[in-house]
Amino acid sequence: MALNLILLVLLLVAGIWTVLTTRLVRSVVGLALVSAVVSILIFRLNSPLAAAFELSVCAGLISVIFVTTISFTQRLTAERLEERRKERLGKYWYLPVILIIFGILLVVFKPKLDFPLPQVPSEQDTRNIIWHMRHVDLLGQILIILAGVFGVVILFKEPKK
């Protein structure tokens, strides 16, 4: 329980830092940290495969893509950075406040969420679900990748002169 609480607090801190920081690389590190903590939480919920996916894809692959993209951009000047910091604080100051209020409300009202959860049959392994039970969703995954490829070609490829 204590470890879960520590992880959840870490998740919130990393999430807020990701939004508030003005440096893109720091923002990516914050996002990777969020994913890493989520992976640990998923692992603790007895879903090791889902945790491995989250860690490798969200914390690993996506961070690498972000950092590669950022390496093509230029850094802002010190004055512009300060301006951005103030702008961002002005825009998102309420996020931590909302979270604290939401936390206080949860502690005060203690909503009853004691519903019976179904037992997941042991033979329903993730691999079995993906490859045998959800063909249609696999087709959807392929289509999302195709749409992404078309998106990159349309939006990022410069036409030949």
Next chain:
Amino acid sequence: MVPLFVLIPFFSIIILNLFPKKLMQHLSFVWLGFLSLAQVYLVAARPVWFWDTKLELWNLLFSFRYSVDVITLVMLLCIGIVVFISLLASRAMISDVHQRVNFKNLLLVSLIGMNATVLVTDVFSLYVFIEITAVSSYIMIAMNKDRLGLEGAFKYLILSAIATVMMLVAISLLLLLTGNTSFEAVGAGLAGAGNSLFVRVSIGLFLCGLFIKSGLVPFHGWLPDAYSAAPAPASILLAGIVTKVSGVYVLMRLAISVFGLTPSVQALLMFIGAVSIIIGAVAALTQTDFKRMLAYSSISQIGYIILGVGCGTKLALIGAVFHLFNHAIFKSLLFVNAASVEKELGTTDMDKMGGLTQRMPVTGITSVIGLLSTAGIPPLSGFWSKFIIIIALWQAGNFGYAAFALLASIITLAYFLSMQRKVFFGKLRSGLENIKESSMGLIVSQAVLAIITLVVGLIFPLVISWR
């Protein structure tokens, strides 16, 4: 053979992209035209060889659980028609060969996404295909890479992401509650779970996500920007069918077949529907941009559909589905009119137009048919669907909502007459003397949609049984 509605377009994308680009642009036009028209034929004629034959061998390799009812058929029909019209418009409006090929690829992805959305019987699969349709829409809106297009796509992306999170959380909660994601299991699980906080939160989150996808007030912020900034063929597709499939249809399907129309869900839907009708209509009244005015008008008309769904009686649901079909047709028609005007004048600012019917008679006349149908003027198709919704509301004792829906039609007529006066009627504005009727693709599109609006309106009283 119903899964072929998804599988043939899927394999088409892969095969068509193997051809050289020059050949592909002609081939994909013909093939996509054939696919969309075949879809219209298969739904309208319902040949037994297609609907009753099972693909046994294919089912061993690829399991696809689907269901087909009247609502599914209406949606498949609308998808076929609007995709065909958007394809014709792309031929006329997109001059660059590469962009034209790219648009057709996205149109195919969107076609698969929409067809699968209306066929699947599982909430998670539903979410997957809504997302596929949405991703292709973001790219279509931004494909010209101009500032407005990118802004419109970004707004749609951000609000859609919020909707996605809401729906995904709702699906997770429903999975926790029922142990499955099929419509049947979720429906049965919810029926047995009573009215707990958990059930209310999951249904509430799902509905809010779908309100955003449908562009209903107060979640409509993305819609006017996305519709008005998108290239014309994408606007036609978005306004004609995409929002209806990924928002309105899913909302209707889940409310009827999965969540059940409980009194609280009904009250929420009717309230949101009524607010959307009035805010959309009043906002449309104040617009000076042709496409933005049509976008706000869409919000108002979708409000009528949701009002019908919220009423929940059999007659109201018939009216809602019929209005969904009509709106897909006449809103596509009005967006093709806007595309015609935009192509010839290079602007959609209504203050720079006037007397265009003299130079563009087909566009002018068909726009009158579109506007009269939207405003619910007899004997056009829009009149019958609105009439059924209002009668159903009255019969169910919702007198206030019925009167409200009737009065809002007057505002609809007001903003469309104002548009007609500014754009098509009156003296030809100086500087527009050299304007001519737009290309054949757009003329055919307008004529087809106007004929459907007229014919459906004229034959409806002959085929309907009022008992």
